[in-house]
Amino acid sequence: xxxxxxxxxxxxxxxxxxxxxxxxxxxxxxxxxxxxxxxxxxxxxxxxxxxxxxxxxxxxxxxxxxxxxxxxxxxxxxxxxxxxxxxxxxxxxxxxxxxxxxxxxxxxxxxxxxxxxxxxxxxxxxxxxxxxxxxxxxxxxxxxxxxxxxxxxxxxxxxxxxxxxxxxxxxxxxxxxxxxxxxxxxxxxxxxxxxxxxxxxxxxxxxxxxxxxxxxxxxxxxxxxxxxxxxxxxxxxxxxxxxxxxxxxxxxxxxxxxxxxxxxxxxxxxxxxxxxxxxxxxxxxxxxxxxxxxxxxxxxxxxxxxxxxxxxxxxxxxxxxxxxxxxxxxxxxxxxxxxxxxxxxxxxxxxxxxxxxxxxxxxxxxxxxxxxxxxxxxxxxxxxxxxxxxxxxxxxxxxxxxxxxxxxxxxxxxxxxxxxxxxxxxxxxxxxxxxxxxxxxxxxxxxxxxxxxxxxxxxxxxxxxxxxxxxxxxxxxxxxxxxxxxxxxxxxxxxxxxxxxxxxxxxxxxxxxxxxxxx
Amino acid sequence: xxxxxxxxxxxxxxxxxxxxxxxxxxxxxxxxxxxxxxxxxxxxxxxxxxxxxxxxxxxxxxxxxxxxxxxxxxxxxxxxxxxxxxxxxxxxxxxxxxxxxxxxxxxxxxxxxxxxxxxxxxxxxxxxxxxxxxxxxxxxxxxxxxxxxxxxxxxxxxxxxxxxxxxxxxxxxxxxxxxxxxxxxxxxxxxxxxxxxxxxxxxxxxxxxxxxxxxxxxxxxxxxxxxxxxxxxxxxxxxxxxxxxxxxxxxxxxxxxxxxxxxxxxxxxxxxxxxxxxxxxxxxxxxxxxxxxxxxxxxxxxxxxxxxxxxxxxxxxxxxxxxxxxxxxxxxxxxxxxxxxxxxxxxxxxxxxxxxxxxxxx
Numbered sequence: 006x007x008x009x010x011x012x013x014x015x016x017x018x019x020x021x022x023x024x025x026x027x028x029x030x031x032x033x034x035x036x037x038x039x040x041x042x043x044x045x046x047x048x049x050x051x052x053x054x055x056x057x058x059x060x061x062x063x064x065x066x067x068x069x070x071x072x073x074x075x076x077x078x079x080x081x082x083x084x085x086x087x088x089x090x091x092x093x094x095x096x097x098x099x100x101x102x103x104x105x106x107x108x109x110x111x112x113x114x115x116x117x118x119x120x121x122x123x124x125x126x127x128x129x130x131x132x133x134x135x136x137x138x139x140x141x142x143x144x145x146x147x148x149x150x151x152x153x154x155x156x157x158x159x160x161x162x163x164x165x166x167x168x169x170x171x172x173x174x175x176x177x178x179x180x181x182x183x184x185x186x187x188x189x190x191x192x193x194x195x196x197x198x199x200x201x202x203x204x205x206x207x208x209x210x211x212x213x214x215x216x217x218x219x220x221x222x223x224x225x226x227x228x229x230x231x232x233x234x235x236x237x238x239x240x241x242x243x244x245x246x247x248x249x250x251x252x253x254x255x256x257x258x259x260x261x262x263x264x265x266x267x268x269x270x271x272x273x274x275x276x277x278x279x280x281x282x283x284x285x286x287x288x289x290x291x292x293x294x295x296x297x298x299x300x301x302x303x304x305x306x307x308x309x310x311x312x313x314x315x316x317x318x319x320x321x322x323x324x325x326x327x328x329x330x331x332x333x334x335x336x337x338x339x340x341x342x343x344x345x346x347x348x349x350x351x352x353x354x355x356x357x358x359x360x361x362x363x364x365x366x367x368x369x370x371x372x373x374x375x376x377x378x379x380x381x382x383x384x385x386x387x388x389x390x391x392x393x394x395x396x397x398x399x400x401x402x403x404x405x406x407x408x409x410x411x412x413x414x415x416x417x418x419x420x421x422x423x424x425x426x427x428x429x430x431x432x433x434x435x436x437x438x439x440x441x442x443x444x445x446x447x448x449x450x451x452x453x454x455x456x457x458x459x460x461x462x463x464x465x466x467x468x469x470x471x472x473x474x475x476x477x478x479x480x481x482x483x484x485x486x487x488x489x490x491x492x493x494x495x496x497x498x499x500x501x502x503x504x505x506x507x508x509x510x511x512x513x514x515x516x517x518x519x520x521x522x523x524x
Numbered sequence: 525x526x527x528x529x530x531x532x533x534x535x536x537x538x539x540x541x542x543x544x545x546x547x548x549x550x551x552x553x554x555x556x557x558x559x560x561x562x563x564x565x566x567x568x569x570x571x572x573x574x575x576x577x578x579x580x581x582x583x584x585x586x587x588x589x590x591x592x593x594x595x596x597x598x599x600x601x602x603x604x605x606x607x608x609x610x611x612x613x614x615x616x617x618x619x620x621x622x623x624x625x626x627x628x629x630x631x632x633x634x635x636x637x638x639x640x641x642x643x644x645x646x647x648x649x650x651x652x653x654x655x656x657x658x659x660x661x662x663x664x665x666x667x668x669x670x671x672x673x674x675x676x677x678x679x680x681x682x683x684x685x686x687x688x689x690x691x692x693x694x695x696x697x698x699x700x701x702x703x704x705x706x707x708x709x710x711x712x713x714x715x716x717x718x719x720x721x722x723x724x725x726x727x728x729x730x731x732x733x734x735x736x737x738x739x740x741x742x743x744x745x746x747x748x749x750x751x752x753x754x755x756x757x758x759x760x761x762x763x764x765x766x767x768x769x770x771x772x773x774x775x776x777x778x779x780x781x782x783x784x785x786x787x788x789x790x791x792x793x794x795x796x797x798x799x800x801x802x803x804x805x806x807x808x809x810x811x812x813x814x815x816x817x818x819x820x821x822x823x824x825x826x827x828x829x830x831x832x833x834x835x836x837x838x839x840x841x842x843x844x845x846x847x848x849x850x851x852x853x854x855x856x857x858x859x860x861x862x863x864x865x866x867x868x869x870x871x872x873x874x875x876x877x878x879x880x881x882x883x884x885x886x
Contacts, residue, residue: 307766328769339767348761358753359768372748 008070009034009193010055010086010162015064017050024050026217027064032162032210037184037194039204039225041237042214043434048197051214052164055195056088057081068161079110085161089151089168097140104139105154126153129183144171144292152183163187164195169203170460171292174495181207199237199435200463201230213237238435252470253283256454257335257423258316262323264303272296274303275478281423281454286445287483288469289458291498293428296478297458298340301427304456305337306330317423331363334422338412340431340458342405346412349401353393356400357382357415364419381418389414390440406433413441417448424448427458442468462494474498530876540874541822548867549834555866556859565849573849574841574859587844589727591836593798596732597622597790599832601814603738604783606823610746612759613779617663617678618787619811620685621656625788626795627692628655630708630802633717634697637709644716648792649730656788657781659685664780668773674780686807693804707803711796719797731793735832738786743825755779787811820867838863 011031017024024047032038042048053059055066057075066073068084075081078088095104102119106112113121119135126133131149139147148171155163165184169177184194184207198204204211204225211225213236221236228236262277274296281287291297302308304315306327314323317333325333339345347356358378362368367378382396389410393403400408413429429445430438445468449455458475459465465472466486473483474497481497553575557567578587601618608615615621629652636644663677690706692698697708711717722728746752758765758775766772790810799806817835821827842856 305767306769326769326771327767331769337767341763344761345763345767348757348764350760351757355753359757359764362750368750371750373750373753 007034008032009036009068010073010195011067012051012055013065013067015051015054015061015066017054017059017061023217025054025061028214028217028219029064030212030219030222032193032195034161034193035188035191036210037188037196037208039208039211040195040197040214041199041201041204041211041233043199043237043436046214046237046434047217048214049166050217052088052166052195052197055081055162056086056164082110082158082160085159086164087155087158087160087162088164089148089155089166091166091168091170093147093151095139095147095150097138099139100135101133101137101139101142101150102135104150105135105157108154109157121157122153125156129153129156129186130179131183144294145173145176148172148180156187160192162193162195164197166197167199168196169198169200173292173498174462174491177203201225201233204233205230215239234435252285253452254318255280256283256318257281257456258319259304260314260316262300262303262310262314264299264308264310272299272478274299277475277478277480279473279480279483281456283422283452283454284449285470286449286455286457286468288465288472288486289456289475289480290462290465290472290494291458291460291475293340293460295475296480297427297475299478300475301337301339301425301458304335304425305339328363331360331419335425336360336364336416336419336421336423337425338416338427338429340427342408342412343401347400347408350399352382352399353386353391353396353403353411354379354382356411357385357396361415361419385411385414385418388418389444390437406437409433410437410441413444417444421448421453423454423456425456425458428460429457430459430461430464438464462491472497527880529879530872531879532876533874537874537877544870544873545820545822545827545830545867547870548863551866551870552859552863555862559855559858559862560851563851563855565851570845570849570851573845574838577844578837578840585725587840589721589725590840591833592727592732593729594836594839595832596727596729596735597794597810598814598817598835599829600731600735600738600790600793601783601787601811602817602821602828602832603735603742603825604786605814606818606821606825606828607742607745607755608779608783609818610759610823611755611775611779612762613776614675615660615663615678615780615783616675616815617660617680617682617685617811618783618814619807619809620678620682621659621784621787622791622794622811623682623685623689623807624659624791625652625656625785626791626799626806627689627697627802628652628788629792630711630717630795631692631697633711633714633796634709636716637714640716642716645719645796648717648796649789652788652792653785654788656784656786656791658784659788660780660784661777664777667780668776674776678780682811689802689806690804693802693806697802699801708801710800712800717796719793721797729793729797731790731797734789734793736829739825739829746825751778787814816864820864822871834863835860 008031013029015025015028028051040048040051050059054061057078057080073084075084102115102122105122106115106118112118122133122135126149131152133146133149133153139150148168168180172180188194196204196208208225211223212219213221215237225233258280260278262274264274272295277300279287303310306325306329309326310323312321312324316322317335320333322330322333343349348359358367358373361381365381367374367381379396385391386393386396391407391411391414393407403411409432413426416424430441433441442464445455445457457465457468469486471483472486472489474481476498553571557571560567560570578584578591601622605615605618629648632651633644633648659681662681663674666672666677667674693706693708699707699709719730746756754765754770754775757768758770758772795802795806813835817831818828820835821829821831838860842859845851846853846856
């Protein structure tokens with residue numbers, strides 16, 4: 006195989022941090038190359054340089070042996086480099102075809118474009134109806150739109166940033182089939198992920214970044230996941246442990262919860278019900294956008310409803326606002342850290358007051374006890390290893406992972422009887438994620454009821470006693486997490502209610518077609 | 525090739541937050557001086573006439589009193605507005621609430637005419653605050669119940685209040701002894717209902733005292749009290765405020781009510797003091813100028829105190845410069861405009877830093 010892209014000594018510094026330091030590696034034609042690293046290791050900066058969004062301070066790149074220095078993404082696309090971002094840039098109120106057309110340099114007429122979308126999407130096993138509104142699509146289907154948009158431009162190198170974070174297991178299978186097909190046709194793929202098992206299953210080569218530097222490259226098929234993790238983190242990780250404990254009485258009881266959507270393309274909760282006992286962790290899985298935000302909002306009290314829908318130790322609280330629920334021992338941590346769980350421009354001390362002023366006794370006759378508030382913030386920083394100069398720093402100055410530790414720590418240190426967290430380790434590096442999961446397990450073993458809403462199935466399997474799936478606003482009946490297979494989870498997540506999310510038959514069908522064609 | 529780039533500071537710079545207003549005043553003096561020079565006037569004399577003479581010049585004894593008379597209502601109204609602005613609630617109709625406060629206050633006083641009793645003035649103070657508050661409740665309740673835009677409703681109600689003022693001047697509150705002239709009795713000649721200068725020559729009346737109390741009250745509320753914390757939280761991050769348990773409805777009612785009541789008080793103190801009577805053209809734009817004062821003082825109570833004094837100074841100094849140097853009124857207005865322009869312009873420095881950018885040879 007010949008080299009498609011080679012990087013030599015790429016360096017990029019931002020004030021106070023060297024994002025990439027002398028990074029060199031090569032991607033061969035038809036190779037699926039993994040870029041591995043924790044959050045903040047410099048993966049995003051590196052691919053932004055390849056895609057022309059960021060200019061390197063020094064170093065050089067060659068594409069097909071010729072010097073390559075794209076001044077902007079358009080130049081990168083013209084050279085055959087395409088990218089699928091982790092966060093989609095789609096207009097929900099427009100159709101699939103219109104969205105694809107908007108992202109193209111010289112889009113063909115709409116009729117022809119629709120035909121091409123249909124052909125390409127079917128050829129690669131990613132069926133899409135070009136006439137549908139993007140707002141009505143599942144996260145997996147939205148990703149297909151982004152991928153098809155790239156494929157229509159016939160790329161030589163496809164960059165994919167954390168593509169499976171929003172997919173069900175079946176959808177992951179479909180995606181991998183597509184990527185393997187592209188590889189067989191000679192397209193190279195730069196695959197960014199921190200999911201080690203995926204990388205071992207999919208990739209031919211891997212480059213590991215830590216603190217901006219290349220710390221190793223290997224063939225991931227020859228390494229174990231633990232070895233890769235050690236390479237990535239620089240130390241051996243201890244998986245979370247928990248002391249087995251008998252579950253107590255029912256603490257949180259939810260029944261008949263039906264809510265309006267939070268925003269225009271949000272999802273309505275449909276008659277959601279479950280209960281959690283003291284000491285139990287219930288994991289709710291599902292692809293984002295299936296009612297997770299609505300569920301958290303209904304539990305936190307940001308949206309209120311009939312009083313009987315939510316009960317804390319038998320007391321009906323469905324009609325009570327957030328502070329009244331906090332006083333009764335139920336605390337929540339929303340998914341969106343900046344702007345929801347924390348106010349970006351306020352200091353950590355003030356963000357501690359935000360949800361902690363009642364239970365931590367941070368006011369006296371309505372006046373703030375600044376000293377006590379600072380102490381509370383310092384306790385969180387200390388206990389959860391939040392890396393920051395001090396509690397006076399504005400929340401927006403913290404990295405995502407550090408702020409997440411602060412937000413989760415803020416709720417846990419208030420010693421809740423019930424804790425509800427949404428995506429507790431989203432965008433958090435492996436070491437911090439392990440610490441957060443351990444903290445959740447510790448909280449439960451002290452007798453709290455914990456509800457973990459997450460897209461990360463490995464995480465849910467690691468911490469949950471019981472598992473339920475949220476799909477299109479419906480919650481499946483909780484089942485014991487131990488012994489559940491990925492197949493069963495996939496059925497709970499995707500197959501049960503909604504045909505738009507990939508159904509397993511379709512996945513198998515596509516897999517068969519692919520295997521027939523290439524074996 | 526070198527170029528400039530703005531880089532967001534991780535945490536807003538405290539030093540620049542306080543230095544930018546000073547820098548803005550200095551830049552205004554330089555640019556204004558150039559403008560005065562272009563008009564053929566001595567720029568140094570003009571700047572001195574505007575900024576120095578009213579405070580320390582030969583005739584300062586006259587101007588100094590004027591300074592507080594003008595600054596008092598500006599500060600009182602701006603303090604109330606700033607509370608709402610901090611919470612993201614935009615009361616633009618302080619002028620109307622100011623008018624309604626004056627009418628309510630004067631109306632209660634005139635109802636007692638000619639009784640002399642100690643309780644009349646306190647009742648008028650309460651009536652003035654209630655008048656402004658009720659007028660502000662119209663946009664507040666419409667916003668809470670029907671999601672109307674408080675900016676439009678409060679602004680349009682200014683013009684309704686002006687019509688009401690004219691009707692009152694010509695009708696119900698007209699001085700029955702004035703043989704047909706519009707306007708109410710002169711409250712300065714009704715001791716139980718008047719708001720006199722407390723110390724001769726200082727310009728200090730009850731309204732100025734109220735403004736100072738409002739500054740202290742607002743400072744404590746914003747920096748020490750949970751309510752002030754929630755106000756700032758709601759303005760910076762509405763979703764985080766909801767999560768933090770802030771009730772948006774209560775906040776709208778509180779902020780609109782407070783700003784309306786303070787504007788009403790300002791109107792009431794003005795009509796019983798410096799203005800003396802309800803008349804068709806009683807209002808002089810304090811309610812609108814106070815919006816500028818609130819932002820000039822960057823919504824901080826102490827900043828508003830200083831900004832109110834500075835704004836009053838440019839008005840009085842500007843009038844003096846028109847009278848003694850024959851500077852055109854438009855030049856003075858342009859000068860005041862420059863002040864706001866530079867203030868907002870250099871404001872960027874407290875959140876961003878300037879970096880010199882040297883492009884690597886491509």
